[in-house]
Amino acid sequence: MESLLDLIxxxxxxxxxxxxxxxxxLLAMAMLFGLYSFLMAGLFLLMDAPDVAFTEAAVGAGISTVLMIVTLAVTGIHRERPGRIHWPALFVVMLTGGLxxxxxxxxxxxxxxxxxxxLGVARHYxxxxxxxxxxPNLVTAVLASYRGFDTLGEVVVVFTAGLGVLLLLGLDRRKPRIRKRARKEGGDSETRPAA
Known part of the structure; x- marks a missing residue:
């Protein structure tokens, strides 16, 4: 039964x-990436790795999807991506996949x-x-105690990435304020009537 679920x-x-x-x-692509991460979380759960499944669900299906959708909403980019194939990138991907x-x-x-x-440290754990x-929970003991600094580093990386995205999105908000100020002062050529 479990192998059938794995196959599905x-x-x-x-x-x-x-x-x-x-x-x-692009918006449909962001949603599909979230669904892909959610399916991966289910696969990890079937492999008896609930900690990895929880991380994939929270970071992959949750935070990453929300950040992509917010980025598309704030930047106003909803257009379709170009349909042409980037051959050097395809070559690198195929080579990496083959390796x-x-x-x-x-x-x-x-x-x-x-x-x-x-045979290594797993038996000791x-x-x-x-x-x-x-x-009492072995996974929690490994993540919070034996690998505590590593887990802290992962949290810092995710927090820094989210903060960086929010800062980058915040920089784009200055432009409309500058345009509004220029319009109030009469300096925006787009709002002036043609002579």
Whole structure:
């Protein structure tokens, strides 16, 4: 049953990716990206990674989608993107995708008890996390205690990115105020009647 759900989600992800590639409207593209992230969150949840699923839902489907839509609303850009193909970018994407697919053959099987992830510090975390951190949930113990500085760094990066976007959008708001002031002073040539 679980593999059937995985297959269904993968098919929906593929359909969503193709829809993103073929759509030309920027607002529709932002919404499709949000749906794609939401489907990825569901896939992560099926893989027993609720912490990653929560992060993907909050950041990918939530904050990123809202920032893209707000950016489109504030800038007033709702036009369709150009339909031409950027060949150098396509080449780089295809090359990177090929290298990633080639690297997949070197990964251990899912759930392999002899994989490096289970032979390293994971065993120590499972056996000693509750007594060393005092946190009963293993995922929370790893994220908040063992990787506390890393988690703090991730939060700072997301906060800085959001703040940077808001500052950039705020800079665009000065232009209408300057135009309004110029109109009041009679300096805007667009509002003056032709002589």
């Amino acid at each position: 989600l993968m098919i929906f992800l593929l359909i969503m990716a193709l829809a993103i590639l073929h759509t030309r409207h 990633l697919l080639a690297g997949l053959s070197q990964l251990p099987a899912v759930g392999d008890p002899a994989s490096p992830a289970t 499972v056996e000693h996390a509750a007594e060393e951190t005092g946190v």
